[in-house]
Amino acid sequence: xxxxxxxxxxxxxxxxxxxxxxxxxxxxxxxxxxxxxxxxxxxxxxxxxxxxxxxxxxxxxxxxxxxxxxxxxxxxxxxxxxxxxxxxxxxxxxxxxxxxxxxxxxxxxxxxxxx
Amino acid sequence: xxxxxxxxxxxxxxxxxxxxxxxxxxxxxxxxxxxxxxxxxxxxxxxxxxxxxxxxxxxxxxxxxxxxxxxxxxxxxxxxxxxxxxxxxxxxxxxxxxxxxxxxxxxxxx
Numbered sequence: 001x002x003x004x005x006x007x008x009x010x011x012x013x014x015x016x017x018x019x020x021x022x023x024x025x026x027x028x029x030x031x032x033x034x035x036x037x038x039x040x041x042x043x044x045x046x047x048x049x050x051x052x053x054x055x056x057x058x059x060x061x062x063x064x065x066x067x068x069x070x071x072x073x074x075x076x077x078x079x080x081x082x083x084x085x086x087x088x089x090x091x092x093x094x095x096x097x098x099x100x101x102x103x104x105x106x107x108x109x110x111x112x113x114x115x
Numbered sequence: 116x117x118x119x120x121x122x123x124x125x126x127x128x129x130x131x132x133x134x135x136x137x138x139x140x141x142x143x144x145x146x147x148x149x150x151x152x153x154x155x156x157x158x159x160x161x162x163x164x165x166x167x168x169x170x171x172x173x174x175x176x177x178x179x180x181x182x183x184x185x186x187x188x189x190x191x192x193x194x195x196x197x198x199x200x201x202x203x204x205x206x207x208x209x210x211x212x213x214x215x216x217x218x219x220x221x222x223x224x225x
Contacts, residue, residue: 035214037160044117045152045160045203047214059213095159100207100214101150103171105159 002026002104004096009109016086016113022079022096022106030054030074033100036081038092039108046092049081050100063089086113118143119204119217126223132192135220137204139185143215147207149187151180154201154219163202164189196224 008020022034036048049060049070058070069082079096093108120138127133137149151164162171164180167187179190187206191198204217 037216044201044219045154045205045216047205047216050214061213062211101148101162101165102152102160102205103162103165105161107159 002098004098004104004106006094006096006106006109009094009111011112011114012086013115014087014113017082017084018086018111020081020083020094020096020109020111022081024077024079024096024098027098027104029077032098034070034072034079035097035100035102036070036079037095037097037102037105038090038111039095040089040092043092048094051079083111086111088113117218118208118211118215119206121202121204121217121220123218124221124223126225127191127194128225129194129196131194132190133194133222135189135191135202135204135222137187137189137217139187139206141185142210143185143206143208144182144187145185146209149180149182149204149206151178151187151189152203152205154203156200160203191222194224198222199224 003025035050051070055072067085071080095108096106098104148166152160153163154160167182168180177193202220208215
């Protein structure tokens with residue numbers, strides 16, 4: 001059974017940083033691209049970033065480009081999202097998802113940016 | 116405002132057939148495959164349709180997807196009360212070099 005478990009969310013002040021993790025099991029992590037998607041409270045889904053299976057290709061939404069960095073550790077079956085220069089607009093539940101097509105999703109981790 | 120346009124709401128009665136549209140452009144739907152997701156209240160999204168019209172195992176055949184030109188559609192037949200959810204289309208955009216989601220459609224079963 002595919003399982004994705006996000007962690008690392010919490011309350012952070014504007015301008016601060018946070019690193020999210022997504023631990024994976026039930027599939028061959030090193031062979032799967034991975035994606036981050038977020039959802040602000042009461043809003044729709046927003047694609048954030050994606051990374052290839054070997055980690056050599058990454059893509060970002062314009063809204064996070066230059067502030068967020070996606071990475072992965074295939075030896076630990078773990079996906080990361082380093083988030084810097086956070087603002088209130090980044091407040092959201094952050095989901096990790098398997099593959100470019102997001103065929104499996106985690107339960108999400110809430111990031112709140114507030115003073 | 117999303118590059119993919121969905122109607123904000125849709126509704127139908129039990130047993131009815133409902134269609135949700137997703138309109139894009141040549142750089143996204145016109146050149147890439149469309150996926151559809153269902154998000155039940157309080158839950159994480161779940162994939163319903165991938166590669167325009169393919170259903171993952173476990174998704175009932177009441178759900179179907181299609182694509183034509185720069186638009187895509189999700190059809191739900193034999194509507195049930197537990198189909199009440201938000202539905203999103205998504206696709207890769209070659210111009211943005213990023214994925215994009217539609218704004219979502221809230222389906223109400225009357």
